[in-house]
Amino acid sequence: VGEFDLIERIRARVTGSSSVPVGIGDDAAIITPTPGQALAVTTDSIVLDRHFTAAWSTADVGHLALAVNLSDLAAMGAKPRWALLALTLPEGDVAWLDGFLDGFLGLADEFGVSLVGGNISAGSLNIGVQLLGEVDPAIVAHRQGARAGDVLAVTGTLGDAAAALKLGQRAGPGLQSRLRRPQARVAAGIALAAEVDAMIDISDGLLADLAHLLGSGLGARVSLGQLPASDSLVEAIGYTEQRWPLQLGGGNDYELLVALAPDRLDSATASCRSLGLALTPIGEFNDSGIIECVRPDNTLMEIDHDGWDHFKT
């Protein structure tokens, strides 16, 4: 079907919002920001065979496209509110679009996000999402701000998505769903933003994203024995020496990684616990200028995986 039929199909499934005086179907959307709040804006694209494969359900693709953007806003402590969708599609495929919207709009509804506009072009499949959110300017969290002596802590568990990629068909549903249906830590991000010195979401891998928290001269020591692992991961990969590289280098966890003063750890942990989410201290920041990974027996583990870069392999 045609471009305008597809747009109409999207519009028919989107409900209005009082904060969106002009939504889908005009040259631009008009939205009304909340007075006193700053805007948080992000964009992330997902690409076939990079972020997902043809074996995925289109609903999973729709979920992922929004989830990676939700996670970026979570890392700022922002509440997601409005989304734009830039679809480049090989053909006007209604079944593809409907499935995609099941995943995308299902997740949008869950987080109170309004789809306000977008664009459809013909070409190689490319899914771009722009997400806008709001954040109290007094609590917005940055990547920079960690200090020597800060605790390094992470929400949830690490390594499930990497294990799902590594094991392929042999991965169980628990691991698969972490890869295909990642849960952005939005509520935890808002709660943690008031407590932490710095925050980032783990999309490229723990070590790669930890490196973004290190300013000039700052280093960190990661205690491998403390890396939180899900039951599914422990069951699938029993040996810690095989599990740690997945937890350190594998991307797509979409957990939040924070630096916080030791005396904030208890209240931050309690905030997360009230949301049903663990916050686990996994190391500390120091003045070493490097990242070290330490086994429970105090020996250092050599790391040769430095995370995902789209133009390096």
Place this chain on the structure above:
Amino acid sequence: VGEFDLIERIRARVTGSSSVPVGIGDDAAIITPTPGQALAVTTDSIVLDRHFTAAWSTADVGHLALAVNLSDLAAMGAKPRWALLALTLPEGDVAWLDGFLDGFLGLADEFGVSLVGGNISAGSLNIGVQLLGEVDPAIVAHRQGARAGDVLAVTGTLGDAAAALKLGQRAGPGLQSRLRRPQARVAAGIALAAEVDAMIDISDGLLADLAHLLGSGLGARVSLGQLPASDSLVEAIGYTEQRWPLQLGGGNDYELLVALAPDRLDSATASCRSLGLALTPIGEFNDSGIIECVRPDNTLMEIDHDGWDHFKT
């Protein structure tokens, strides 16, 4: 080079703004909207061999990617302020990126737009831009709002870009530059928003975009003899019967098409003239429910081109 080198290369060329407390390099950008203004948000992607060809300079591609988005905000009467750039690139090509930024950032500077963030992925070339602007909620222009009896008017001239596409290598520099370096009518959009009943930018072709201004039962009569043509177009295509189809059906003009009450035409025209831009009345709205194109001798012209649809040819 790697993804993070490319991002650093972009960041090095972007200057800060007091409205952007957190710019490129964090999980999301933080921007400070102006109290009392509504936000206008749009996204448009451009794709190789659809919107540009491999023969174009990368600076032209960068200019076009932003210009099409500027035009969308112009059509709402909004002032563009902040942009995000979602690049999907086949490889980490520094020369390509530098040329692209020459065009993109050159145009951004011209309009006071800050590049605040974005995303780089590997894959088939795809350039997505999200543009945010601000608009006085009292004057925001919509596609809906035209009334029978309103004048139909257009800024600038029509058909140059279509002629450049049709003539290919034989098109002169005047026509080529309208195709590759379109000028979004931002200042005119802001001025016209206070005068018009409805407004749209012409991206898909005059008739296709005019159709978007027609609510239930509304029609329009276009006077072919009044369609404004540039000297370059008249020189390249002398016969009006050959020129009109290009002016009616060719896209990429990025002029503004407006519906306004007859008694607002003089002040709207004066506003545009003060910006060095013509505003030409080219027809009127009526209750016919259809669009008619009328020659100077009062005969109707049959139209078989209904504008650009990405999934129809």
